Amino acid sequence: MSQAQSTRPAGRDVVRLGLVVGALGVVFGDIGTSPIYTLQTVFNPADPHPVPVSAANVFGVVSLIFWSVMIIVTVTYVLLAMRADNDGEGGIMALITLLRRWGAQRGKRAAVVLAGLGIFGAALFFGDSMITPAISVLSAVEGLKVVSDGLEDWVVPITAVIIIGLFLVQRRGTAAVGRVFGPVMIAWFATIGGFGVVGIAGHPDILKALSPAYAIGFMAGHFDIAFFALAAVVLSVTGAEALYADMGHFGRRAITRGWLLLVLPACVLSYLGQGALILENPANVASPFFLLVPSWARLPLVVLATAATVIASQAVITGAYSVAAQAAQLGYLPRLRIAHTSETERGQIYVPWINWLLMVSVLTLVFAFRSSAALAFAFGMAVTGTITITTLLFFYIARSRWGTPAWLIGLGASVLLLVDLLFVAANLTKLVHGAWLPLLIGLTAFTIMTTWQRGRRIVTAERERREGSLPEFIDELRDAPVQQVPGTAVFLNRGGRTAPLALRANAEHNHVRHEQVVIMSLETEPVPRVPAGQRVTVEDLGHTDDGIVFVTARYGYMDSPDVPGALALLDPAQTEGRLQLDEASYFLSKIELQRGPEPTMAGWRKRLFIATSYITADAAEYFGLPRDRTVIMGSRVDV
Numbered sequence: 001m002s003q004a005q006s007t008r009p010a011g012r013d014v015v016r017l018g019l020v021v022g023a024l025g026v027v028f029g030d031i032g033t034s035p036i037y038t039l040q041t042v043f044n045p046a047d048p049h050p051v052p053v054s055a056a057n058v059f060g061v062v063s064l065i066f067w068s069v070m071i072i073v074t075v076t077y078v079l080l081a082m083r084a085d086n087d088g089e090g091g092i093m094a095l096i097t098l099l100r101r102w103g104a105q106r107g108k109r110a111a112v113v114l115a116g117l118g119i120f121g122a123a124l125f126f127g128d129s130m131i132t133p134a135i136s137v138l139s140a141v142e143g144l145k146v147v148s149d150g151l152e153d154w155v156v157p158i159t160a161v162i163i164i165g166l167f168l169v170q171r172r173g174t175a176a177v178g179r180v181f182g183p184v185m186i187a188w189f190a191t192i193g194g195f196g197v198v199g200i201a202g203h204p205d206i207l208k209a210l211s212p213a214y215a216i217g218f219m220a221g222h223f224d225i226a227f228f229a230l231a232a233v234v235l236s237v238t239g240a241e242a243l244y245a246d247m248g249h250f251g252r253r254a255i256t257r258g259w260l261l262l263v264l265p266a267c268v269l270s271y272l273g274q275g276a277l278i279l280e281n282p283a284n285v286a287s288p289f290f291l292l293v294p295s296w297a298r299l300p301l302v303v304l305a306t307a308a309t310v311i312a313s314q315a316v317i318t319g320a321y322s323v324a325a326q327a328a329q330l331g332y333l334p335r336l337r338i339a340h341t342s343e344t345e346r347g348q349i350y351v352p353w354i355n356w357l358l359m360v361s362v363l364t365l366v367f368a369f370r371s372s373a374a375l376a377f378a379f380g381m382a383v384t385g386t387i388t389i390t391t392l393l394f395f396y397i398a399r400s401r402w403g404t405p406a407w408l409i410g411l412g413a414s415v416l417l418l419v420d421l422l423f424v425a426a427n428l429t430k431l432v433h434g435a436w437l438p439l440l441i442g443l444t445a446f447t448i449m450t451t452w453q454r455g456r457r458i459v460t461a462e463r464e465r466r467e468g469s470l471p472e473f474i475d476e477l478r479d480a481p482v483q484q485v486p487g488t489a490v491f492l493n494r495g496g497r498t499a500p501l502a503l504r505a506n507a508e509h510n511h512v513r514h515e516q517v518v519i520m521s522l523e524t525e526p527v528p529r530v531p532a533g534q535r536v537t538v539e540d541l542g543h544t545d546d547g548i549v550f551v552t553a554r555y556g557y558m559d560s561p562d563v564p565g566a567l568a569l570l571d572p573a574q575t576e577g578r579l580q581l582d583e584a585s586y587f588l589s590k591i592e593l594q595r596g597p598e599p600t601m602a603g604w605r606k607r608l609f610i611a612t613s614y615i616t617a618d619a620a621e622y623f624g625l626p627r628d629r630t631v632i633m634g635s636r637v638d639v
Contacts, residue, residue, distance in 0.1 A: 019254035024189075025181030026318055027246045027255055028263045029311030030132055030239025031073065032185060035192060035270040036289045036305055037139040038065065039278070041376045042232040043285040048433055049228030053282040060218025061229060062209040062275035065236045066268060071419055072237045072387060077244055078259055080412075081394045082252045084401075087529065087556075090247030091319065092121045092386065093326035095393040098401065100330075114396055116450075119332060121389030122323050123445035125241055127382040127438035129320035129358055132238065133313030134365040135379055137162050139372035140309040143302035146290040159366050166310050167359035170317065171339070171350055181311045186262070188308040191301070193266035195292050199273025206276040230426035231435075234380040236271070239312070241386045245319035313362075320358060321351045329524045331456055332449040337617035338560065353615055374434065380427040382438030388420040448612055451601070455609035455639055458600045459591060460494065462637050467498035470519070474499075474541050474548060482513050488584040489514035490563065492623065493521050496539065496550050501589040502633040516579060517548040522561055522623070529556035536566050538574040549575050562624040586630045588619050596638025606639045 042061050043051055051057055086094040096118040137159045144151035144158075200206055208214065219226045243255055274288035284291045293301050327333045339350040369375045395413040398404045427435050470493075491500040500519060507513055519541075539550040553566040564581060572578040593613055595606045620630045 019250050020258045021182035021186070023182075023246075023250040023254045023258045024185040024262070025183075025311060026314050027243055027250060028185060028239070028258060029181070029308060029314055030136065030242050030316055031237065031312075032189060032239070032263055032267065033136055033140070033305070033309045033312040034236050034238055035267055035274065036143075036309070037135070037372050037376065038232065038235040039271065039274045039288050040285070041235055041373065042229055043278070044232070044373055044376075046373065047228075047232070049225075049231075049429065051225055051229045051232075053278065053285050055279055057218070057222070057225065058275050058278050059206070059209050059214045060222065060226065061233065062206065062271055063211065063214035064218055064226065064229070064233050065271050066210060067212055067215045068233055068419075068423075069236055069264070069267065071416065073240045073243070073259070074264065076387070076391055076394075076416055077240045078256055080398075081244055081390055082247055082255070084394050084397050085247060085252065088248055088251065089322075089326070090252075091245030091322055091326070092118055092125060092241070092390055092393070093323050093330070095390065095397065096122070097326070097330065098397055099393065110396070114393055117389055118393050119449055120442060120446045121386045121393075122327060123449060124382045124385045124389075124438060124442040125245070125316075125323055126320060126445045127441035128238070128241065128386065129316040130361040130365060130441060131375060131379050131382060131438060132316040133163055133166065133358075133362045134159075134369070135372045135375040136309035136312040137306065138366060138369075138375065140302065140305035142372055143287075143290045143298065143305055146287050147299050147302060156366060156370055160363055162306065162310060163313070163362050163366065164359065166313055167317075167355055167362075170355050171352075181307075181314065184304075184307050185311055188304060188311075189262050189266035191304060192270040196266070196269030196271070196273030199276040199292050200269070203276035203279050206272050206279060209272065209275060227422070227426055228429060230423050231380050231430050232376065234384055234423045234427065235376065236267075237387070238379065238383050239316070241383070241390065242316050242319045244390070245322050248322060317355070317358060320354055321349050324351050324354045325349055327449060332453050334452060334612060334616040335619070335622055336615070337621065353617075369434075377430045377434035378437040380423070380430070381435040382442065384420065384423040384427050385438070385442065388417065388424055391416050391420055448608065451605045451608050452612050454601060454605070455612075458639060459593065459637055463494070463501070463591065463635075464498045466635070466637075467501055467504065470497055470499045470550075471541060473504065474543065474546070477507055477513065477548075478543070478546060480507060480511075482507050482511050484515050485512055487514050488516040488518065488580045489587060490518045490520055490567065490584055491587045492563070492589070492619075493519050495521050496552065500587070501635050502587040502631070505633055506587075514585070515547055516575070516577060518551055518567065518575065518579065519548070520551045520553060520563060520567075522553050522555060522563070525554050525556055529559050530554045532569065536569050538570065540576070544576065547576050551575075560624070561622060564624060564626070584629065586620075586625045588625075588630065588632045589635060590619070590632050592636045593639055594636060598638065600639060609639060 039061070041047070043053055051061065082090060084095060084098065086097050096115050099115045099118065138155065141155050141159050141162070144155060243259070247255060270289070273292055277284045277288050277292050290298055290301060324333060324336060325338050328336045336351055336353055339352070365375065391413070395409050399406065399409045491503045493500040496519075503513075503517070503519065535553055535555075537552045539552075541548055541550050551567070551570070553561070553563070555561050563586065567579060567581055570579065593610045595603070595610065600606075601609070619625075619632075620627055
């Protein structure tokens with residue numbers, strides 16, 4: 001007994017260690033590679049608002065970076081936001097789900113407004129997901145220019161090849177990618193931390209920058225310089241939202257441990273070491289990250305940095321999968337084909353359509369901007385916007401769900417939102433220099449998501465009008481001259497109030513019905529997963545002898561719908577006899593959309609809604625239906 005007890009904790013420790021290593025390989029790549037380009041960008045002489053290189057400014061900037069990381073990443077995300085999970089799932093879409101759930105229960109208009117703001121934050125995250133792979137991989141490959149000037153022309157082609165390879169391996173799944181990338185990231189953090197220590201040893205005075213007095217003094221005494229510097233300082237916290245969005249892949253504990261025990265110390269040491277190098281020789285500001293290491297180690301560091309930035313891209317790519325999947329389940333995007341890539345972790349998914357969209361977008365940015373410095377002006381806007389919205393939503397939930405005292409909410413929100421809004425304001429000064437790009441991407445995604453939600457409501461209302469009352473139709477069906485044929489027919493429907501169009505067409509035009517008829521509605525609950533014991537409920541629609549039953553199958557937004565699997569959970573007593581699932585026919589009602597004359601939406605939004613509908617995943621595949629026994633019956637609906 002004692003031996004068994006002693007092995008269980010060890011087993012749990014192995015699992016936790018594996019999750020931490022996996023998280024290191026997927027979650028921390030973005031924020032863990034920020035030291036490559038952050039300080040270089042702050043002191044970039046080509047910046048429209050350059051920061052002069054001086055000892056006082058170096059101390060101020062390094063201190064500002066350190067405390068920005070502590071406040072935004074450690075406090076806002078790791079200690080606060082990651083506590084607001086939705087049954088283990090994180091990210092801004094999880095916050096929106098919580099807002100919709102509790103806001104609807106309390107009838108609060110503020111929750112609806114904040115949910116809309118959250119959708120814009122999620123849209124900005126898609127912009128982050130496009131820019132991060134481009135700037136991260138470019139910044140690493142640009143290290144070749146430090147090794148040899150003759151390699152400069154190879155930077156963009158090599159970057160493009162690496163990015164294509166990254167997106168091609170996504171189908172293998174987060175877990176497989178994490179197992180390969182985890183050890184690489186451990187080597188990465190050990191390397192940048194070690195060289196950071198070497199730099200600090202050369203100029204140990206840089207450790208004074210850990211004092212908040214230098215950050216506050218820099219902001220207060222040189223606000224005209226420090227304010228504009230914030231637009232580049234924000235690069236040190238890129239990837240914070242990915243930590244939160246990827247929480248469902250590895251869990252809060254694994255991410256917290258990885259951040260506090262390895263990632264944070266390594267990044268801080270690297271920033272301090274680079275600062276010390278600049279203090280030693282201001283000319284090192286050209287590329288402090290790569291110049292921090294001896295010349296013989298620069299080429300190996302470029303290779304390692306390239307691998308690390310590929311992993312940095314992985315963090316936001318998997319985050320984009322999670323956000324898109326949750327948005328589709330909540331009705332903000334069409335039904336997408338989602339592949340679950342792990343048998344043990346349901347949160348590990350692959351979304352092909354999003355994958356290829358991101359790949360094309362990232363390659364376009366690489367060839368359009370051609371350098372990390374050009375992309376840096378655009379990068380911060382998406383990050384700061386998403387962080388600010390996340391902070392706002394978190395404090396609303398903390399007050400409405402947990403009942404946190406108003407004075408504490410006011411104090412915490414005032415401090416954190418002040419920091420966030422300063423970053424937003426600083427990045428707005430870069431609007432004409434590239435910050436417009438993530439805003440454009442965010443506004444485009446926001447428009448698509450809200451248009452789909454609006455159009456979906458219009459189509460659903462028109463469809464329900466055509467379908468008519470389900471109870472009335474069942475009563476009419478009993479008296480209608482309809483022939484019964486052997487077998488089981490399953491009609492998928494959007495609810496229990498109206499009759500499926502396919503069932504109505506069969507009865508009214510073909511004058512037939514099956515001996516057993518199952519009308520099935522699939523509902524997405526505002527939780528990640530629904531236990532199998534709570535999966536299905538059955539209603540007899542008022543008659544217990546007609547062989548017609550109504551089944552509701554409930555799924556979480558991270559579950560994969562499986563209609564035959566759900567029906568297999570029923571027993572004959574619930575369905576007026578045993579269902580013949582091996583030979584059952586499945587009927588889908590397909591809607592063909594066209595623009596109508598009614599002023600339901602602006603003309604351009606109607607065209608956008610119809611165009612967006614073409615990316616909808618195949619219904620039979622999405623619901624797990626056998627193709628050889630699935631019948632699709634169409635109907636045209638005006639938008």
